[in-house]
Amino acid sequence: MSDFSQEQVEKRAAIQKSASIIGVIVALIVGLVAYWILGSQNSGIRIGGSAVVALVAGFLVHRASFNSGAKSAKCANCGAAFSRSRTDRTEVLDSSSREEESETQEDGSTKVTTWIEEVYDVTETYTCSTCQDETTKTYKSNRRTGEEEKVIPAPKPAAAKGGQKTSGGDAEDAAPSGKKRSRSSRR
Numbered sequence: 001m002s003d004f005s006q007e008q009v010e011k012r013a014a015i016q017k018s019a020s021i022i023g024v025i026v027a028l029i030v031g032l033v034a035y036w037i038l039g040s041q042n043s044g045i046r047i048g049g050s051a052v053v054a055l056v057a058g059f060l061v062h063r064a065s066f067n068s069g070a071k072s073a074k075c076a077n078c079g080a081a082f083s084r085s086r087t088d089r090t091e092v093l094d095s096s097s098r099e100e101e102s103e104t105q106e107d108g109s110t111k112v113t114t115w116i117e118e119v120y121d122v123t124e125t126y127t128c129s130t131c132q133d134e135t136t137k138t139y140k141s142n143r144r145t146g147e148e149e150k151v152i153p154a155p156k157p158a159a160a161k162g163g164q165k166t167s168g169g170d171a172e173d174a175a176p177s178g179k180k181r182s183r184s185s186r187r
């Protein structure tokens with residue numbers, strides 16, 4: 001186990017570091033909650049008890065995080081530990097569509113949100129630093145861009161001139177004439 005390459009040593013240190021950060025955060029949160037729960041105890045039990053609970057929780061989370069990081073860094077091809085790292089990531093736009101969502105507000109106006117929904121094909125490449133074996137993982141990633149919000153005021157009760165008066169927050173009649181309603185399906 002001592003003949004790790006420089007890459008493996010660095011990889012192990014990086015996994016160790018992120019596991020430590022997560023462990024410390026969890027220990028702090030659990031410690032504070034335990035301190036609060038033990039509020040009726042005397043201060044010795046309160047501090048001691050929450051410290052013990054925090055340490056145990058932090059240790060367990062650190063170990064779980066480290067094991068999971070180590071597992072994903074182990075090369076399936078040659079079996080070397082701490083060898084597999086992400087070496088490349090590419091995104092290709094697969095589809096984009098215009099989406100719209102309207103929501104009736106409490107005062108009767110309508111909030112209309114429009115955006116462009118983009119779907120990307122993401123390819124991640126992992127390379128083993130020991131045997132140079134490459135594996136790829138592909139998945140889809142959704143992203144919203146160009147999000148815009150506008151509020152269409154509630155229809156005025158007096159403005160109903162012979163037209164069908166609708167209730168229930170449909171603000172179509174009060175919408176500016178330039179307003180375009182469109183809904184395109186995903187892909």
Ligand SMILES: [Zn+2]
Nearest residue numbers: 075078128131
């Ligand atoms: Zn390998």
